[in-house]
Amino acid sequence: MKRWWRGTFGLVAAVALGFALATLVIGVVVFESTHEALELQLDHRIAIETQALIDEGQDGHEGVAAAIRRREAASSTASLGYRLVDAANAPIAGALDATVPSQPGYVELLPYKADGEERIAQSLTTDLPGGYRLLVAADRAAIDEMDKRFILLFLGAFGAMLLLGIAAAWLVGLVTRRRLARIDQTATAIIAGDLSRRVLLTGSGDEFDGVATTLNRMLDRIVGLMENLRQVSSDVAHDLRTPLTRLQNRLDEALRERNPELQREAIEAAASEASELLEVFSALLRIAEVEGLAARAHFQTVDLSAVVTDVAEVFRPALEGSGLQLVTSIAPDLTVSGDRRLLQQMLTNLLDNAAQHTPAGTTVCITLESTRDVTSLAVTDDGPGVSEKQAPELFNRFARGDCSRSTPGHGLGLAMVAAIVSAHSGKATIAPRPGFGVHISL
Amino acid sequence: MRILIVEDDADTNQFIARGLAELGHQVVTSSDGRDGLFHATDGGFDAMVVDRMLPGLDGLALVKALRAAGNTTPVLMLTAVSGIADRVEGLEGGADDYLVKPFAFTELAARLHALGRRPSAAAEPARLTAGDIVLDLHRRTVIRAGRKIALQPREFTLLAELMRNPGRIMTRTMLLERVWDFDFDPKTNIVETHLSRLRSKLNAGFESDPIETVRGAGYLIRDGA
Numbered sequence: 318m319k320r321w322w323r324g325t326f327g328l329v330a331a332v333a334l335g336f337a338l339a340t341l342v343i344g345v346v347v348f349e350s351t352h353e354a355l356e357l358q359l360d361h362r363i364a365i366e367t368q369a370l371i372d373e374g375q376d377g378h379e380g381v382a383a384a385i386r387r388r389e390a391a392s393s394t395a396s397l398g399y400r401l402v403d404a405a406n407a408p409i410a411g412a413l414d415a416t417v418p419s420q421p422g423y424v425e426l427l428p429y430k431a432d433g434e435e436r437i438a439q440s441l442t443t444d445l446p447g448g449y450r451l452l453v454a455a456d457r458a459a460i461d462e463m464d465k466r467f468i469l470l471f472l473g474a475f476g477a478m479l480l481l482g483i484a485a486a487w488l489v490g491l492v493t494r495r496r497l498a499r500i501d502q503t504a505t506a507i508i509a510g511d512l513s514r515r516v517l518l519t520g521s522g523d524e525f526d527g528v529a530t531t532l533n534r535m536l537d538r539i540v541g542l543m544e545n546l547r548q549v550s551s552d553v554a555h556d557l558r559t560p561l562t563r564l565q566n567r568l569d570e571a572l573r574e575r576n577p578e579l580q581r582e583a584i585e586a587a588a589s590e591a592s593e594l595l596e597v598f599s600a601l602l603r604i605a606e607v608e609g610l611a612a613r614a615h616f617q618t619v620d621l622s623a624v625v626t627d628v629a630e631v632f633r634p635a636l637e638g639s640g641l642q643l644v645t646s647i648a649p650d651l652t653v654s655g656d657r658r659l660l661q662q663m664l665t666n667l668l669d670n671a672a673q674h675t676p677a678g679t680t681v682c683i684t685l686e687s688t689r690d691v692t693s694l695a696v697t698d699d700g701p702g703v704s705e706k707q708a709p710e711l712f713n714r715f716a717r718g719d720c721s722r723s724t725p726g727h728g729l730g731l732a733m734v735a736a737i738v739s740a741h742s743g744k745a746t747i748a749p750r751p752g753f754g755v756h757i758s759l
Numbered sequence: 760m761r762i763l764i765v766e767d768d769a770d771t772n773q774f775i776a777r778g779l780a781e782l783g784h785q786v787v788t789s790s791d792g793r794d795g796l797f798h799a800t801d802g803g804f805d806a807m808v809v810d811r812m813l814p815g816l817d818g819l820a821l822v823k824a825l826r827a828a829g830n831t832t833p834v835l836m837l838t839a840v841s842g843i844a845d846r847v848e849g850l851e852g853g854a855d856d857y858l859v860k861p862f863a864f865t866e867l868a869a870r871l872h873a874l875g876r877r878p879s880a881a882a883e884p885a886r887l888t889a890g891d892i893v894l895d896l897h898r899r900t901v902i903r904a905g906r907k908i909a910l911q912p913r914e915f916t917l918l919a920e921l922m923r924n925p926g927r928i929m930t931r932t933m934l935l936e937r938v939w940d941f942d943f944d945p946k947t948n949i950v951e952t953h954l955s956r957l958r959s960k961l962n963a964g965f966e967s968d969p970i971e972t973v974r975g976a977g978y979l980i981r982d983g984a
Contacts, residue, residue, distance in 0.1 A: 658943070
């Protein structure tokens with residue numbers, strides 16, 4: 318269901334309509350109070366004039382009549398009209414052509430005639446002694462004129478405002494739709510398979526650019542992950558082809574062999590190839606599992622100093638047996654939140670590497686230290702090392718240094734180290750020549 | 760031993776059953792969790808092999824139900840994933856040992872044998888004896904034919920582990936788990952290195968070597984050496 322009022326046009330139009338309604342209410346209130354104020358002013362004028370007439374004609378209706386005549390003669394009656402009648406309603410003075418109300422007080426809409434025209438006036442009737450009544454009236458034309466102008470002006474402004482509001486709503490809707498259409502186009506293109514597409518930025522740094530930047534970063538990340546996945550699967554396929562071929566060759570050999578002794582040997586060789594393959598798969602699965610961070614669920618505080626000391630001592634005899642020297646510098650009582658077995662494996666893999674890829678006489682150093690909140694572990698050696706170009710690649714699966722091509726292994730040890738380090742929210746770097754070193758900060 | 764196998768994969772089931780039968784064990788197989796639990800509660804088994812993922816009732820629930828009912832038959836649990844967290848869960852759930860698929864049959868057999876006769880921690884004697892070697896777990900001393908032998912702590916633990924299972928093969932991974940607490944296999948031959956050190960200390964001045972290397976399987980200490 319399409320709900321137009323939820324769109325940008327609808328929202329802005331609704332806001333504009335709201336403003337218009339509020340303006341209308343304000344207009345009515347202003348009109349009412351202005352109108353009222355003008356009427357009051359008129360009343361006030363009439364009252365003052367009435368009082369002035371009575372004051373001038375101190376000696377009763379004669380004096381008042383004289384005052385009226387004086388005023389009419391001076392033609393100062395542009396807006397005010399007078400009429401003085403006796404008890405029998407017979408006119409005494411004043412040119413105002415209107416019926417004097419029988420009751421004293423204000424009459425807001427009093428009809429009268431002027432120049433043969435029906436007009437409306439505001440009036441005040443006052444009783445004078447002897448049954449005389451004085452009527453002072455002011456024409457309402459001024460007020461009516463004012464009202465008319467106000468209404469006209471207001472309606473004009475109100476209409477303009479409504480038009481502007483609708484125009485603004487349309488414009489904002491148009492701009493929003495356009496900007497969103499760009500994002501939509503990009504997304505559609507990506508769905509269609511063009512993963513290299515990115516949302517174009519206007520460079521204005523506005524909200525749309527903000528969203529677009531975030532979306533682009535998300536796309537980069539997804540593409541990176543997909544690339545990684547593709548790389549891993551093609552690496553796996555590539556690196557497993559060799560041992561699988563060897564396995565097949567061994568089995569072929571076994572099938573052809575007549576001599577039971579040699580046949581058994583071939584089968585044994587095939588079985589060992591198969592178990593090596595399974596080992597690679599287990600290692601890959603384990604790396605994937607650690608990368609999946611499922612391990613974090615059971616992280617505990619681990620005495621890293623103890624783990625490192627322990628693993629170092631476990632390896633010492635084997636390393637020294639192959640003519641290597643092991644030097645340790647381990648700060649005591651350093652703890653991290655993690656998985657003890659994974660940390661053990663991390664160090665084990667590093668020491669395995671040192672044991673396998675360095676010649677006799679090499680010195681291997683394990684350093685564990687802490688600076689403020691960073692715990693750093695380094696396993697370094699002064700062996701042949703790797704080139705600067707190769708160093709960062711060694712954390713990838715199946716990556717192997719030039720010197721290690723001939724030694725046994727699958728190139729998964731450092732990939733596992735990298736996975737364990739990142740599961741512990743740490744950072745690992747490889748220092749290239751001279752020697753070889755892996756520096757880990759947790 | 761009378762062994763129950765609860766495993767839904769027919770190939771694996773048969774592979775284990777045949778292998779164990781060849782070793783002279785009496786084997787009962789089941790391919791379903793509920794059926795397996797029914798057999799297990801029936802009793803009379805010396806050990807069980809239970810797959811973690813089973814139809815009907817999963818392996819972990821099976822073991823939990825069994826333990827809740829007071830059955831203490833040793834259980835070796837199998838799992839298809841390395842399950843870093845699974846392992847802890849399995850052992851806490853009442854399994855006695857854990858083996859990740861794929862595994863070598865010798866590994867499974869060795870672990871089952873070790874399970875089948877493992878005394879509970881409380882019932883373990885303070886002294887272990889194998890041939891002319893006496894190992895005192897409390898005083899942490901080793902005496903061979905009346906002569907005291909000084910060992911490093913790790914070498915002592917290694918010897919103790921072998922002597923807990925006299926005459927039975929202890930595989931490399933079993934020793935790594937029990938002596939070094941590693942649940943992975945380092946490339947560096949630390950087991951071999953430590954064993955050769957233990958051997959040289961143990962055999963200094965003696966003719967015979969009580970520790971036997973079983974090629975492709977592991978090590979064992981001779982019962983009556």
